[in-house]
Amino acid sequence: MKRNIIFTLIVVFSALLCFGQVMAQEAEKTGGIVDVKINPGFHWTDWDDYRGKVGEYEQLERGIRPDVGITINGKTKYSYFEVQGFYYEDMDNSVYADIDLLRILSEEFSYFRMPHFFEHDPLTNLDACFCNVAGEPTPAATESEDLNPGAEYFLRYSRMESKTTFRLPFLPGSEVFFDYRKEQRSGHRQATTLSKCSSCHVVGQSRTIDEYTEDFNPGFKSKFGNAETGWFTLAYDYLKRRFGERGDDPLNRYNPAVHPGTGLDVFTNRIQYQDATLPFNVIPSSEKETHTIKLHGQFPKIITDVFTSYVNSSAKNMHTQAESELESFVARITNSLIPGLIVSGRFKAMDIDNDDVLVQVNERVGTAGPQAGQTYSQIYTEFVPEFLRKSALNRTVYEAELSARYRLMRQLTLDGKLKWKSTDREYYEVEPGDTQTDEYTGRIGLNYRQPKLYGYLYYQHDSISDPFANLRAACSPSGTNVAGATPFTGLQYFQFYNMRQQTLSNIPDNKDQIKASFSWIATPKVSLNGYYRYINESNDFDWDQESHIPSVSLWVAPLSNLNFTLFYLFNYQETDSIICEPVFDG
Amino acid sequence: MVAANHQPMAKLNLNLSLAYSVSNAEMDTITFDNISGQLGFDPAASGMALYDYDFAEVHKLSDLDITQWDVSLGADYQFTPRFSLHAGINYIDYDEDEVFLADESGSAYIAMLNLTYWFK
Numbered sequence: 001m002k003r004n005i006i007f008t009l010i011v012v013f014s015a016l017l018c019f020g021q022v023m024a025q026e027a028e029k030t031g032g033i034v035d036v037k038i039n040p041g042f043h044w045t046d047w048d049d050y051r052g053k054v055g056e057y058e059q060l061e062r063g064i065r066p067d068v069g070i071t072i073n074g075k076t077k078y079s080y081f082e083v084q085g086f087y088y089e090d091m092d093n094s095v096y097a098d099i100d101l102l103r104i105l106s107e108e109f110s111y112f113r114m115p116h117f118f119e120h121d122p123l124t125n126l127d128a129c130f131c132n133v134a135g136e137p138t139p140a141a142t143e144s145e146d147l148n149p150g151a152e153y154f155l156r157y158s159r160m161e162s163k164t165t166f167r168l169p170f171l172p173g174s175e176v177f178f179d180y181r182k183e184q185r186s187g188h189r190q191a192t193t194l195s196k197c198s199s200c201h202v203v204g205q206s207r208t209i210d211e212y213t214e215d216f217n218p219g220f221k222s223k224f225g226n227a228e229t230g231w232f233t234l235a236y237d238y239l240k241r242r243f244g245e246r247g248d249d250p251l252n253r254y255n256p257a258v259h260p261g262t263g264l265d266v267f268t269n270r271i272q273y274q275d276a277t278l279p280f281n282v283i284p285s286s287e288k289e290t291h292t293i294k295l296h297g298q299f300p301k302i303i304t305d306v307f308t309s310y311v312n313s314s315a316k317n318m319h320t321q322a323e324s325e326l327e328s329f330v331a332r333i334t335n336s337l338i339p340g341l342i343v344s345g346r347f348k349a350m351d352i353d354n355d356d357v358l359v360q361v362n363e364r365v366g367t368a369g370p371q372a373g374q375t376y377s378q379i380y381t382e383f384v385p386e387f388l389r390k391s392a393l394n395r396t397v398y399e400a401e402l403s404a405r406y407r408l409m410r411q412l413t414l415d416g417k418l419k420w421k422s423t424d425r426e427y428y429e430v431e432p433g434d435t436q437t438d439e440y441t442g443r444i445g446l447n448y449r450q451p452k453l454y455g456y457l458y459y460q461h462d463s464i465s466d467p468f469a470n471l472r473a474a475c476s477p478s479g480t481n482v483a484g485a486t487p488f489t490g491l492q493y494f495q496f497y498n499m500r501q502q503t504l505s506n507i508p509d510n511k512d513q514i515k516a517s518f519s520w521i522a523t524p525k526v527s528l529n530g531y532y533r534y535i536n537e538s539n540d541f542d543w544d545q546e547s548h549i550p551s552v553s554l555w556v557a558p559l560s561n562l563n564f565t566l567f568y569l570f571n572y573q574e575t576d577s578i579i580c581e582p583v584f585d586g
Numbered sequence: 587m588v589a590a591n592h593q594p595m596a597k598l599n600l601n602l603s604l605a606y607s608v609s610n611a612e613m614d615t616i617t618f619d620n621i622s623g624q625l626g627f628d629p630a631a632s633g634m635a636l637y638d639y640d641f642a643e644v645h646k647l648s649d650l651d652i653t654q655w656d657v658s659l660g661a662d663y664q665f666t667p668r669f670s671l672h673a674g675i676n677y678i679d680y681d682e683d684e685v686f687l688a689d690e691s692g693s694a695y696i697a698m699l700n701l702t703y704w705f706k
Contacts, residue, residue: 035704036704036705037702037703038702038703040701041699042698042699043696044696044697045696048692050692052692053680054679054694058694067698119687119690120688121688124688125647125687562591564588564591566588
């Protein structure tokens with residue numbers, strides 16, 4: 001093995017030496033310039049205990065292994081080019097190339113791959129639910145099963161991008177382009193599912209991942225006009241995106257849903273499926289198409305900049321055939337006609353429309369026990385299992401923003417911004433009878449800049465009326481409620497859910513934010529940087545959150561050939577929220 | 587994090603970096619009501635006598651306590667304007683003091699030696 005490594009290293013190094021020498025000589029003949037750099041070498045790696053977290057994105061293969069890199073850049077009479085390649089491990093390598101021919105045709109290409117390691121949940125924490133006086137889980141009403149114990153889960157991730165641009169020589173300022181991108185993920189990760197009733201039996205097994213995301217993105221851009229009337233840039237691009245999963249869906253055996261104590265088949269009318277091997281963790285393929293038109297106008301005479309864009313996008317779930325449509329319009333105008341003052345206005349309108357989905361339920365008839373011969377909804381007539389899902393994503397959004405920057409003095413500018421956003425959800429109430437959320441934002445700040453000291457200080461306040469919330473998320477009215485000793489009479493779980501009263505949300509209706517940063521070059525040998533961010537947010541549903549992030553870094557060069565950098569960051573966040581925790585027992 | 591860079595001679599450059607981070611997360615005590623009096627039936631007679639409704643330690647189950655070290659030392663020597671040598675070592679440690687689902691603590695050791703040659 002060692003001999004193979006050394007031999008490989010010698011061969012690669014010799015080949016690169018010859019290649020580099022030839023390139024340099026050829027370039028010299030044609031009057032071009034070529035720089036070639038090669039980096040052969042090797043690395044030794046070892047690890048202890050679990051490598052998935054300490055090297056989550058590293059291929060930590062034990063032993064000595066070769067690596068090699070090459071960089072070529074230069075120019076000829078007709079072209080500029082740069083090529084970089086690096087091979088570290090089988091799952092860790094990259095290639096980059098950038099070529100320009102006569103400033104007419106340019107191609108930028110990149111490819112890289114890397115590993116991503118995932119955790120393997122042994123599921124043993126689930127045995128903590130029930131225990132006897134000796135602390136042992138009993139009876140076996142809650143259990144877990146890892147069908148691939150000890151399996152190491154990781155993916156090979158790769159991304160390839162190509163950007164081809166053709167500048168039309170017969171139409172100066174215009175270009176057509178074609179961009180292509182493909183991401184792939186392959187390997188295995190853990191998939192979990194529930195068997196029998198709710199969380200009584202959790203199963204984990206390996207799932208094959210073979211995913212791809214592919215983008216085709218052609219378009220054109222054209223700049224025209226003049227300094228008198230104004231410069232205009234018109235751009236259009238079309239995006240076609242495809243996502244697919246080619247790995248087989250894992251299968252699980254779902255046991256008969258019998259009573260855990262008596263073994264009788266009395267729960268048939270409460271379940272969708274049983275006694276069958278069925279797929280789970282199904283990942284649907286999807287496709288998306290987007291049309292984007294942009295128009296940018298610059299009017300030097302009145303120092304005004306205008307930008308507008310329109311986006312039309314549709315996405316489709318190829319498994320359910322459900323579609324989602326989006327339309328968006330943005331307009332922005334910026335003017336700096338008054339010396340020292342820059343004023344900007346922005347407006348956005350967006351509409352999202354998703355298909356309705358009929359949620360169908362397999363209503364089974366009871367086969368034994370007191371509810372034999374009946375479906376669940378026949379016994380509990382207020383329970384309606386099938387429904388037409390109206391999407392909570394359907395909405396119309398309007399945004400308007402006004403911002404200004406004024407130079408108070410040579411080194412000091414004042415910044416201000418006012419913003420309003422209205423979100424009207426077609427099928428989702430954020431308060432009884434109200435589907436609209438309104439957000440108001442005000443921000444003011446100072447920027448200071450001089451050669452050795454610069455920084456900023458900002459304060460922002462957000463006020464949100466009726467933020468997104470779950471109106472009946474938790475908490476039944478009379479404290480603790482207990483279902484009956486047998487499942488066939490007394491309080492049913494769906495009735496218990498319907499008793500929930502408390503509105504809960506982790507979206508604030510009030511938010512205050514302070515941001516500050518400075519950079520100070522004290523002397524040519526000492527510089528100090530600092531940053532601080534404070535956020536305080538709360539809502540009317542007993543939720544609030546506070547965070548502080550200060551950081552400081554110091555650079556010191558006591559000698560011309562010696563320098564130190566010290567950096568410290570502290571991140572603190574505290575969240576308060578009420579909890580209403582349902583406890584399910586068998 | 588601390589980093590240092592030193593050039594003891596014109597052809598030799600040394601660098602050292604050391605990063606240490608501590609991450610903690612915890613919840614306040616969650617108080618669950620004692621529902622024994624509200625069950626409306628005798629658990630012992632229903633086969634539930636051995637069930638444990640003590641939730642006093644539930645708030646600790648999601649605690650996180652993670653310590654990470656990342657230490658690297660490197661040297662670059664420029665033999666000629668076209669030829670240089672780089673050597674380096676890197677030690678990374680990830681330590682979970684409060685195990686969440688499984689203990690994912692681990693350490694990694696990496697050493698590297700690379701030549702660089704320029705064709706100019």
